Amino acid sequence: MNRLHDIEVYSPKTLEEALEILRREGDRVKVIAGGTDLIIQMKDGIMPRKNLLNIYSIDELRYIRMGNDSIRIGALTSFTDIASSALIRNYARILADAANTIGSIQIMNKASIGGNLVNASPAADSIPPLYVLDAVLVLRSVEGVREVPIQSFYRGYKKLDIRSDELLTEVRVRRMAEDEDGIFLKHGLRLGDAISVVNAALLVKWDGDDRFKDVKIALGAVAPTVVRARSCEEALTGKELNDSTIWDAASKVVNDISPIDDVRGTAEYRREMSVNLLYIGLWEIINKRNQAGW
Amino acid sequence: MRRRVVRFILNGEEVEVYVPPAFTLLEVLRDVLHLTGTKDGCSDGDCGACTVLLDGKAVHSCLTIMAQVEGREVTTVEGLAGDGEPDVVQKAYVETGAIQCGYCIPGFIMATKALLTANPSPSEDDILEALRGNLCRCTGYVKIVEAVKKAVEEAGR
Numbered sequence: 008m009n010r011l012h013d014i015e016v017y018s019p020k021t022l023e024e025a026l027e028i029l030r031r032e033g034d035r036v037k038v039i040a041g042g043t044d045l046i047i048q049m050k051d052g053i054m055p056r057k058n059l060l061n062i063y064s065i066d067e068l069r070y071i072r073m074g075n076d077s078i079r080i081g082a083l084t085s086f087t088d089i090a091s092s093a094l095i096r097n098y099a100r101i102l103a104d105a106a107n108t109i110g111s112i113q114i115m116n117k118a119s120i121g122g123n124l125v126n127a128s129p130a131a132d133s134i135p136p137l138y139v140l141d142a143v144l145v146l147r148s149v150e151g152v153r154e155v156p157i158q159s160f161y162r163g164y165k166k167l168d169i170r171s172d173e174l175l176t177e178v179r180v181r182r183m184a185e186d187e188d189g190i191f192l193k194h195g196l197r198l199g200d201a202i203s204v205v206n207a208a209l210l211v212k213w214d215g216d217d218r219f220k221d222v223k224i225a226l227g228a229v230a231p232t233v234v235r236a237r238s239c240e241e242a243l244t245g246k247e248l249n250d251s252t253i254w255d256a257a258s259k260v261v262n263d264i265s266p267i268d269d270v271r272g273t274a275e276y277r278r279e280m281s282v283n284l285l286y287i288g289l290w291e292i293i294n295k296r297n298q299a300g301w
Numbered sequence: 302m303r304r305r306v307v308r309f310i311l312n313g314e315e316v317e318v319y320v321p322p323a324f325t326l327l328e329v330l331r332d333v334l335h336l337t338g339t340k341d342g343c344s345d346g347d348c349g350a351c352t353v354l355l356d357g358k359a360v361h362s363c364l365t366i367m368a369q370v371e372g373r374e375v376t377t378v379e380g381l382a383g384d385g386e387p388d389v390v391q392k393a394y395v396e397t398g399a400i401q402c403g404y405c406i407p408g409f410i411m412a413t414k415a416l417l418t419a420n421p422s423p424s425e426d427d428i429l430e431a432l433r434g435n436l437c438r439c440t441g442y443v444k445i446v447e448a449v450k451k452a453v454e455e456a457g458r
Contacts, residue, residue, distance in 0.1 A: 008344065011323035012302045016368040018322075039366070046325070046364045047345055059323060063369040087358070111434020112412065114346060116358040117365070199433025200347065 008050050015058040022147070025062055025174060030149045033171035036060040040083055040122035043114050068121070068176055071095060077143070077179040082121025086133075087112070089120060098182040101136040101189040101208050108132055108193045111200035121175045124157075127165045128202075130228035134161075135208035136191055137180060138225035138233055145177035146170075154179075164231035186213050186220075188292050192284045196271060203228045204272045205280045207236075209288045211243075213296070219243050224285065229264035229277050236263040239285060248293055257285040307367045312380030318367070326370050327351045327362035330377060338378040338407050342436075349435030352408040353377050359415040359431075378407035381414065390414050393452035394445070401439035409435050413449050422453060 017036065019025040028036070037057040039045050048054040062068065068083035071092045078094055089095055090106040109115055109123070109132050123133045124144065134157070142157040146169055153173070160168050169175065183189060189210040195201030206227040214220035222243045224236040242256035266277035305322045308315065311334070320329050327344075330336045330353070342350030344363045351362040354376040355369075381388035387395070390413050400406050409432060416423055416431035423431070428449045437445060 010328075011325075011366070012321040014321070014323035015303055016305075016322035016366065018368045018371065039369075042366060042369065043346055043361070043364045046366060049323075050344065059366075059368070061322075061366070061368045064371070110346070111349060112415070112431055113349060113352055113359050113361045113434045117355075117360045 009052050009056070011046075011049055011056075014049075014056060016061050017059070018061040018064060020064055022065055022067055022174075022176065025060060025065060026147060026149050026172075028060055029174060030172045032058070032060070038062055038125065038174065040119040040125075041085065041117040042122070043110070043118040044126050044128070045122070062174070074179065077181050080120055080178045080180070082124075082175045082177060083119045084121075086110075086115040086118055086120070086123075090115065099136070099140055099180050100183065101191045101210065102133065102140065102180060104191040105132045105136045105193075105206075105208065108191070108195075114200065120178055124160075124178065125167065125169070125175055127161065127167055127232075129164065129230060129232055130203040130206065131233075132191075132193060132203060132206055132227070134233040135206055135225035135227050136189075137178065138235060139189065139208045139210035139223040140180040140183070143179045144175055145179065146173040147176045148173040158235070161232040183210070184212070187211065188213070188296060190288045190292055192288045194280050194284060202271060205229055205266075205277050205284055207281070207284050207288060209285070209292060211292055214245075217296075218245055218248060220245070224260075226260070226264060226281055226284075228271075229266040229281055231265075234263055236260045236285070238262045243289070248289075253289050253293075254286060257282050257289065260285055305367075307371050309370045309372060310374040312376055313383070320367055322368040323366050325363055326353065326355075326365040326367060326375065329367055330362060336377055336379050340404055340407055342405070342408070347436070348405070348408070349412060350405050350408040352411040352435065354411060354415055357415070357418060359412050359434075376411070376414075378410055381410065388414070389456045390417065390449075390452045393455055394448040397444055397448035397451050399441055399444040399448035401437075401441050405435060405437045405439075409437070409445055413452065416449070417452065417456060421456065423449075425450075 039059045068081040070081040072079045086106040086109045095103045123131045146153045193206045210223045211219045212221040222240045227233045238259040260281045266274040340350040342348035346361045346364045353362045
């Protein structure tokens with residue numbers, strides 16, 4: 008294991024200073040937020056050793072606010088704060104539920120949403136909910152501001168639409184509407200603290216006939232980036248919802264994913280678990296609505 | 302080696318160390334400050350043995366670098382028994398027999414401390430939730446949960 012004794016760390020106190028350092032250093036520095044995955048990657052030598060831009064002390068990037076038509080989350084906001092935020096629990100519950108499963112309390116206290124997004128693990132638990140909630144990422148640099156929809160932010164395995172002088176400063180998610188339900192599902196090898204073998208976020212919009220007017224499904228850890236399950240979504244939209252249509256739709260997910268074998272599971276296992284997770288998740292959404300007296 | 306002065310509050314007292322800023326808090330606590338109560342288990346954020354409080358919240362000291370500690374408050378297991386008298390949580394673990402080999406216990410104690418500070422009357426589910434990131438390989442979980450309940454009772458008296 009590498010000791011990090013020769014690494015320089017820049018620790019700006021304000022966003023402005025941080026952007027200035029990024030402009031000057033660009034690719035020569037790696038941004039560290041909570042560091043709960045980055046420090047492991049550096050110690051294990053997975054990541055090239057670079058000097059660090061430590062943004063952990065920039066408290067102006069820690070907030071959860073109601074915007075005009077979206078919820079605005081500062082990039083440094085911890086998963087503990089996201090999971091316990093009344094705003095997020097009320098209007099973007101899928102994200103709160105995902106935040107709660109990210110890892111142990113120790114991880115949740117330190118890891119940030121911005122770090123999770125830029126670290127870009129295909130298994131990152133915050134990404135599927137952000138896909139279905141149409142998240143927009145706010146990237147700042149000395150030059151100005153860019154707003155990038157999350158699905159175009161990820162271009163391939165750990166390939167991101169972010170310049171070396173840009174910092175992710177805010178995540179915007181839309182509020183779930185009254186006629187929408189959603190769920191986050193995670194299959195990990197340990198309940199309290201695990202990297203996902205498969206995860207998924209489902210968001211449905213009901214029509215007046217107890218059918219789905221619109222369905223969005225995103226899965227993680229089954230492709231180089233988080234992916235939408237388009238064939239599955241299509242098979243559900245406007246259809247009568249019974250056990251056979253739901254099973255058929257869930258089974259179609261294998262067309263949307265391209266899992267690999269790794270230490271946490273085989274590709275075959277991931278395909279089977281993806282189908283199962285969607286089947287379980289769809290029924291949970293439907294049963295919850297039935298119980299609510301619809 | 303690139304060293305820098307890092308100032309922070311450790312167990313209630315201001316300290317200053319001259320260390321590489323990317324050294325982990327765990328390395329500095331154990332190897333520089335010789336506070337060996339905090340244990341090095343997996344060094345990967347999986348086991349919770351290295352848990353300390355950073356501004357009152359449980360974090361892994363193995364996944365925290367010194368630059369992140371600058372100006373903040375750190376509490377280690379040594380900080381609980383300030384005047385030599387064990388903290389109510391420590392007493393409860395000892396009296397319940399929640400300790401076998403003991404290696405994971407400082408981490409469990411700190412996670413428990415964080416829980417009780419935030420929530421003085423936790424349910425069993427709250428306890429399991431708060432301790433879900435701490436592993437005990439002597440399989441002492443039942444006694445550990447009992448110890449937390451005892452600490453809750455004792456603290457409430």
